[in-house]
Amino acid sequence: MSLVSVRNLTRIFDVSKPWLNRVIERRPRALLTAVSDVSFEIEERTVYALVGESGSGKSTIGKMLVGLLAPSDGVVDIRGVDLSRETDAEKVDAVRADIQMIFQDPFASLNPRWRVRDIIVEPVAARGGETAGLAERLLEQVGLSARDAGKFPHEFSGGQRQRICIARALASEPKLIVCDEPTSALDVSVQAQVLNLMSDLKDEFGLTYLFISHDLTVVQHMADRIGVLYLGRLVEEAAPSELFENPKHPYTQMLLAAAPKLDGFGREVAPPTGEIPDPINPPPGCAYNPRCPLAQAVCREERPVLRNVGGARVACHMVD
């Protein structure tokens, strides 16, 4: 059984101007659809990755999964409990204790006035758990020293801070960790250390990750299953080998071709055309149709549904 099941998830933000401006300037309400009808499942002890460019809604999905944002429509089902609708407080609390999050910027996500020990044990202390020696044990597990527990965050480098964030996420012994761009702020050599650590911890504690990233090479390295987002819609979902060797959606193909390659010396490719459209007024039909080389009349009229093609799921009219 899958640990997480997301069904028809939608999130709409109201980005209208204030009421008086709307009346004077005669403007309608502006609604931004950040996530639109997204469905996927995460199996236990696997890594599910969401990739996409900025504005594709990947962080919004992560926030809805941990409950930092409420869905406008659709369901986030974690171990059979729908967090936004469940009324039994005990059930909600039990599921929440199983979810943790690691954020992108390790400088912004640690309180500069707290000692590392207090930061790490907070998820446990807040629930009245036993915290003696916990921080020291976790610090050693993430490759720092037990002596570091008495220090403050500013005494650590970016990579070490991200290790502290990981230790904090592990403190409450969660089952699911949502990682929102965990290595984007780090240098390559430090990124390698953190990715290796995350893989080791996953095996050791039987963790499940939702891994959010814009970096295709990192995703390919970490994920068991990858979902590609474009303008808030899931356009393709497949296993990494399938996705990278045989991308089916034209957007995935463009993304893979545009990513710089380490062995692409002096590579001359026609760069992709256009940019992500305005999410307040998305193009009708398939969101990718204005940039798509395969677009036909049907793509401009009808939004394609996600359907099974081989081992993958693709939302495109032109794929067989």
Next chain:
Amino acid sequence: MSAPTLSIRDLTVDIPTRHGVLRPVSGVSYDIAPGEILGVVGESGAGKSMAGNAVIGLLSPPAHISAGEIHLNGTRIDPLKGEAMRRLRGKEIGMVFQDPLTSLNPLLKIGDQLSETMLAHLDISQSEARTRAIAALDEVGIPGAAQRVDSYPHEFSGGMRQRVVIALALCAEPSLIIADEPTTALDVSVQAQIIALLKRLCRERGTAVMLITHDMGVIAEACDRVAVMYAGKLVELGPVRDVLSAPLHPYTDGLMGSTPLASRGKDRLHQIPGAMPRLDSLPTGCAFHPRCPRASDQCRVDPGPAIEDGAGRAACFFPINREAVA
């Protein structure tokens, strides 16, 4: 080979502080030929941006050039101060920064920003400057340049803004462009567009480019040669194909090994133990020796052989011997 556009010799930058002198750039030498793209790569704190800022005279005090020479088209430019340096900036050296929004004035129409630069450096009239501004925007691929010339920066998307910044850097026809992480803030598809644009424009005009980035993929695709920096020193310099596919310095090798690659599958990533040393506690000898698997006693005292252009690619006593491995 023609005379280099930019020639840096033993460039050293010092920052005096209360606790002693920090040296973010130490004895760096390289040349950039006309039309060549030199990639400068390294992790944060390696001194790559500091070296770029030294060339264009934008070091913020107390940082200053304490030794070495910088020559641009045969003229020594490092002693230039104030007005003389100001005339050079924009005219001879163009600059593209990481964040396109902060490099544009939000209160000026982009056409006015372009004309302002051209009027300051070129002997042309107002109306000609406007015509040229439209042509420059058209050249960097902004659709409807004649209308967009009267837009403000906030009306453009991130990728379009970076195109405007490139137009701004190129409008006075400089012989050298310094691009400091020009695509780091951009999405992959837009990054590909910007890199292709930089390559095309510089090849057409024979402009030399110093491309500062931490992204090895961008280096591989855009550059002719690459300079790898570590803790303020140049550790490896050579043609991009050689350096990336057969690195000689253990640091470059580690850097390449830690980059996730399709061909490596899901194996563990190679990791370099430790982290880049802080500038106030640089190790003696070769700065990389505490993290280096090949280090010997000699590395702990001697900073390693200097890199001469043409001979000796890596500043290392024990470069990885490719023949022995193969």
